[in-house]
Amino acid sequence: MELTPTLVLTVLTAGISLYAWSKPELLDSWILDPYRVKRSNDWYRFITSGFLHADFGHLLFNMIAFFSFGQTVEYIFLQLFGPTNGVLFFLLLYLGGIVVSDIPTYLRHRDDPNYRSLGASGGVASVIFSAILFNPMGGIRIFPIPVDIPSFIFGFLYLAYSYYMGRRRGDNINHDAHFYGALYGIILTFILLPRVGGFFWDQIRNSGMLNI
Numbered sequence: 001m002e003l004t005p006t007l008v009l010t011v012l013t014a015g016i017s018l019y020a021w022s023k024p025e026l027l028d029s030w031i032l033d034p035y036r037v038k039r040s041n042d043w044y045r046f047i048t049s050g051f052l053h054a055d056f057g058h059l060l061f062n063m064i065a066f067f068s069f070g071q072t073v074e075y076i077f078l079q080l081f082g083p084t085n086g087v088l089f090f091l092l093l094y095l096g097g098i099v100v101s102d103i104p105t106y107l108r109h110r111d112d113p114n115y116r117s118l119g120a121s122g123g124v125a126s127v128i129f130s131a132i133l134f135n136p137m138g139g140i141r142i143f144p145i146p147v148d149i150p151s152f153i154f155g156f157l158y159l160a161y162s163y164y165m166g167r168r169r170g171d172n173i174n175h176d177a178h179f180y181g182a183l184y185g186i187i188l189t190f191i192l193l194p195r196v197g198g199f200f201w202d203q204i205r206n207s208g209m210l211n212i
Contacts, residue, residue, distance in 0.1 A: 006070035010063050016051040017059050032117040034109040050098035052118040066124045069131040097126025101181035122181030129185035133196050137207050
């Protein structure tokens with residue numbers, strides 16, 4: 001198997017997450033803790049928290065999603081930007097998504113000594129939504145719905161759900177990271193490839209869905 005950025009990040013994240021479960025001191029020093037970030041300038045936590053996960057299910061879901069969509073985006077970036085810039089832009093998409101998606105969380109909880117956050121969800125959402133721009137008609141299945149839906153419809157539903165749940169704050173999931181990570185992925189992809197908008201629209205229009 002070729003050693004690609006997607007594979008390296010997947011293995012690295014899985015390895016660190018598994019190791020941190022048996023090392024509470026590492027988990028404590030790497031987790032996003034807005035209260036301590038503000039008072040101790042632990043800004044590195046914006047990155048390190050993305051390599052930690054709460055449990056096996058959390059890790060498995062994020063890494064399967066990242067590996068599946070990351071390979072597509074990585075391939076496109078390498079083809080369009082070349083091997084060096086392609087890798088750098090891909091890292092900017094994923095790692096930047098982890099950091100940027102946590103900024104609203106930090107601003108909201110910087111005076112809350114009891115709040116913690118971890119996971120790569122913001123970066124994963126960035127990669128997924130970049131992939132959706134390149135293939136809006138690709139099928140995505142949402143359990144328990146037994147049929148695939150076009151990825152761009154999934155994208156709209158995902159954004160609406162994440163925004164709504166982020167305002168409700170009714171569970172322990174950081175929905176804001178999902179929402180802002182997705183937006184970051186869309187915006188950065190448009191900045192890097194302004195023509196992707198026309199490509200996205202043409203695929204939807206040519207699918208015939210708008211004529212239904």
